Amino acid sequence: MTTRQHHTAPLARLTLLPLLLVATGALAAEAQYGADPQLPEPQRGLLPNMGVPEQTPWDERKPEVPEGYTITAIATDLQVPRQTLVLPNGDILVAEGKGGGNAPKVRPKDFIAGLIQSQGTTAVKSGDRLTLLRDADGDGSYEQQTVFADGLNAPYGLALVGNDLYVANQDALVRFDYQPGQTAARGAPETLTPLPAQINHHWTKALTASPDGQYLYVGIGSNSNITERGMAAEVDRAEIWQIDTASGAHRTYASGLRNPTALTFQPGTDTLWTVVNERDELGPDLVPDYLTSVQAGGFYGWPYSYWGQHVDPRVRPQDPAKVASAIAPDYSLGSHRAPLGVAFSNPAVGGEFSNGVFVSEHGSWNRADPVGYKVVFIPFENGKPAGDPVDFVSGFLASDDTTRGRPVGVSVAPDGAVIIADDLTNAVWRVTRDASAAAEAPSDMGAGSSDRTSDDTAGETEKAPTPETEPAGSGSDTNNA
Incomplete structure (x- = not known):
């Protein structure tokens, strides 16, 4: 596949000069996966160690997937x-857009961090729209692509409840009427409730x-x-809201979640799960981003503090009572992966990927050695994470520390297809199991059964067709700060 890049020229990898930094220790830390990650001592300096891989085109390459897919x-x-x-x-x-950009720079390092982060983003203008993809004949080629709705404000989270399609813009939760088979919305959306949008340092609004x-x-x-902007700026932030669909x-x-960037319910249960981007500037191996179930009323x-009761000495005033109540997450993904x-x-x-969760890692900007830039699978047993993450889609980050893409959202279709948005390539990828692999392992269908068919769709669904044929096409992009 030839992929067209939309930036004007490759950008050299940027890493701050060592004289600006304190010693950062080993760049490759021990694996921090699981319920009990190894947490080093915090490292602080004049500036954090930062770097973004140079962008490079896919040309004829594709992301890498396991054998049989x-x-x-x-x-x-x-x-x-x-x-x-x-x-x-x-x-x-597909929700298309990027928001934020209104957060004032309050420290010199903010200007430098903003410059480096910008090297890992697309030059393409924010779509501020929803695009609908349709494979009408089930041949694997999504030949129909229409703008379902435009004029939105950095849409991000999506959910369908019956005939109500909800979209989380960066400033409001809105609702469209949806009828099966529609290719375009019939009119402007209704606002269900405003969402916090002042400053919007973290602008994305996850939804399920x-x-x-x-x-x-x-x-x-x-x-x-x-x-660093004061606690007044954090009112109604670092939270998960529960919103009544009838009244708004x-x-x-739940609170104390620095940046909960994606949400989903565990199939067959009422357990909410999230992935969270943790804090920066404590060194390349702090603080681990995480996957966790979310307790109603819980503080994280x-x-x-981070990872339970590990006090962050930078916060003033401190609050020992809040620290004592902090819940340790279920599963560490490692530091600076940006899920x-x-x-x-x-x-x-199918295969070893039948029972567990997929997590897309957008990739680091706040350490010299890049990490993330892939989609991992975390196996589950007895309803909980069990074992190290397994690479499911990789190759976004090349061996020479250049990057071809950055995965964002991930969805799983009823037919087992895994759908991945890539905001650097400006593409949507689809991973399917080969027919030959499925035929060799018919017993796979017994594991990890689900009462739900699509992560953010509530209500009765129809099974989608199972495409087999590869489509033709070409295409081309923030760490979610």
Whole structure:
């Protein structure tokens, strides 16, 4: 596949000069995966160690997937695709856009960090729209691509409850009427409730619906790394809101989550899960980003502590009572991976990937050695993470530390296809199991059964067709700060 790049020229990898830094220790830390990660001592200096890989085109390459699976680009030349939603008839909605940009720079390092972060983003203008992809004949080529709705404000999270399609813009949760088979919205959306949008240091608003469709859950990131703009700027931030679909009334469901970037319910349960981007500037191996179940009323540490009761000495005033109440997350993903997507698998995915979750890692900017830039699978046993992450889609980061793409949202279709948005390539990728691999292991369908068919779709669904043929196409892009 030839992929067209939209930036004007390759950008050299940027790493701050050592004379600006304190010693950072080993760049390659021990693996920090699982429930009990090894946490080094904090490292602080004049400036954090930062670097973004140079952008490079795919040319004829593709991302790498496990043996027995095939990956294809089903849409290209999009306008900053972030999250996707598989609709009941098999259509795929893509939220396109990028927000923020209004956070004032309060420290010299903010200017430098902003410059470096910008090297890992696309030059393509924010789409501020939803695009619908359709494979009408089930041949694997999504030949129909239409703008479902435009004029939105940095849309990100998506959820369908019956005939109500919800979109989390960066400033409001809105609702469209949706009828099966629609290729375009019929009119402007209705605002269900405003969302915090001042400063918007972390602008993305993650979204999922409860299994019964009564509530929506919205992830709202902090307005700073570690309260450098003051606590007044953090009112209603670093939280997950629970919103009543009938009235729009909301309450804080959980707090102390620095930047909850994706949400989903565990199939067959009422357990909410999220992935969270943790704080920076404590060294290349602090603080681990994480996957966790979310307890109603739970507090997860930010800003006062991390990974339970590890106090962050930078926060003033400190709050020992809040630290004592902080819940340690379920599963460490490692530091600075920048997870932006999470989706539970289903039996149709097959093989060792039948029971667990997929997490997309957008990739680091805040350490010299890049990490992340892939989609990993975390196996589950007895409803909990069990074991190290397994690479499911990699190759976004090349061996020479250049990057071809950055995965964002991930969705799993009823037919087992895994859908990945890539906001650097400006494409949507689709991973399917080869027919020969599925035929060799018919027993796979018994594991990890699910009562739900699509991560953010509540209500009855139809099974989508199983495409086999690779489409033709070409295409081309922030760490979610």
